[in-house]
Amino acid sequence: MTSANSASDTTGGDLRIPRHVAIIMDGNGRWAQSRGRPRAFGHSRGVEAVRATVQAAGDMGITQLTVFSFSTENWNRPAEEVGALFDLMGRYVRADLASLDKKGVRIRILGRRDGLNDDLLRIIEDAETRTQDNTAFQLNIAFNYGGRDEIVRATRTLGEKIRCGQLDPEVIDEDVFSQALDTHDLDDVDLLIRTSGEMRISNFLLWQAAYAEMIFMDVLWPDFDGDHLRKALEEFSSRNRRYGGLDAGAA
Template sequence: MARDANHSETHRGPRHVAIIMDGNGRWAQLRHRPRLFGHQAGARRVREIVEACPEFGVKYVTIFAFSTENWKRTQTEVAGLMSLFRRYIHKEMEAFRRDNVQVRFIGDRVRLDAKLRALMDEAEETTRECTGTNLTIALNYGGRDEVARATKRLARDVRDGKLDPESVDEETLPRYLDTCVLPDPDLVIRTSGEARVSNFLLWQSAYAEYEFIDTLWPDFTREEFGRLVGAYGKRERRFGAVKV
C-alpha cells in the first residue's frame, strides 16, 4: 500500500492509530492482585476501543500486545500471557467477524507455540473479507527485529536477481515489512505515563504524532480515546515543509 503522508490534508482525524497498551501490571498491583489480573482487564479494554473506532473515523488500529523483549519477564507471567492470547483470540474471533473487523497479526511467529499460531491463522482467515475496522495485533513484535527480518528478505531478492540493488530507496523496504499492506500510523498513543516508544513501529512512525498519557491501559476509555483523536485534528502537520 502506498505510504499516505499527505492523508491529513484531506482528513483531519487520524485514519490509523497505534497504541502501546502499558500499565496492566501496575493497575493490578494497585488493587493488590496478580499482574495477570491486569492483563485480563487490559484485554477486555481492547474490545471497547475497537468498537469505538468507527465513531471517531479511525479505520486502522494497531495494538502492541507482546514485544520481543517481553520474554524477559518471569516464566509464570509469560505462560499466563500466552494462555490469555489463546483464549482471547478464540473467544473474540466470531465477534470480530460479526462486527466486520478484519484482524491481522504482525511480529515473528516462529517462537510462538503451534496452537497459538494456528489460532492466529484462523482469525486472519475468518475475518479476511471484513471491510470495517482493521485491527492489527503486534505479537512477539519488535521494530528492530522487523527491520532485520525485512532486510534479510530484501537481501535474498537481490541475491536471486529479483531486485536491482541500485533501485533500492526508502520506498523499497516498507514492501518487506510486516505492515506492508497498512498505511503508516498517524497517531501513536502510549498509556501509563511512560514517554518512550519501546521499539514499536520504528520505521512506520517516522512522521506520526505521539500522545503520552498517564492513564493506565485498563482505565483507558472510549471518551479519552475520542479526546485524543479530536486533539490530533487540531495539530498542524507539515512533514518537513514550511507553511507559507
C-alpha cells in the same frame, strides 16, 4: 502504505480522524499491583480495554488500529507472566473472532511466529484466514513484535531476493522496503498513543511512525476507554502536521 507526506487523516465533525492509530498498551501490571492483585489480573482487565477501544475506534471512523500486545523484549519477563500473556492472546482472539468477523473486521497479527506454540499459531492462522476479505476495519495485534527486529527481517528478505537475482538493489527505495515489512498493506501511523505516563515508543513501529503524532496519557491501560480515545483525537486535531515542510504562507 501511504508515503510520509500524504494527507492521511479525514474530517469527522469537529475532529480530524486519523486513518491509522497505534497504541502502546502500558500499565496493566501497575494497575493490578495498586489493587493488591497479581500482574496477570491486570493483563486480563487490559483485554476488556482492548474490546472497548476497538469498538470506539470503529465508531469514530478510524479504519486501522494497531495495538502492542507482546514485544520481543517481553520474553525477559517471568515465565509465568509470559505464559499468561500467551494464554490471553489466544483466548481473546478465539472468544471475539466470530463477533469481529460479523462486523467486517480484518485481523492481522504482526511479528515473529517462531517461539509461538502450535495452539496459538492455529488460532492466529484461523483468525487471519477467516477475516482476510473483511474491509470495514483493520485490527492489527503486534505480538512477539519488535520494530528493530521487523526491520532486520525485512532487510534479510530483500537481501535474499538480491542474492537470488530477483531484485536489483538499485531499485530499492522507501516504498520497496515498506513492502517487505509486516505492515506492507497498511497506511503509515498517523497517531501513536502510549498509556501509563511513560514517554517512549519502546521499539514499536519505528519505520511506520516516522511522522506520527505522539500522545502520552497518564491513564493506565485497563482504565482506557472511548473517552480517552476521543481526548487523544481532540489533541491530534489541534496539531499542525507539516511533514518537514512549512505552514502555508510561512516566510
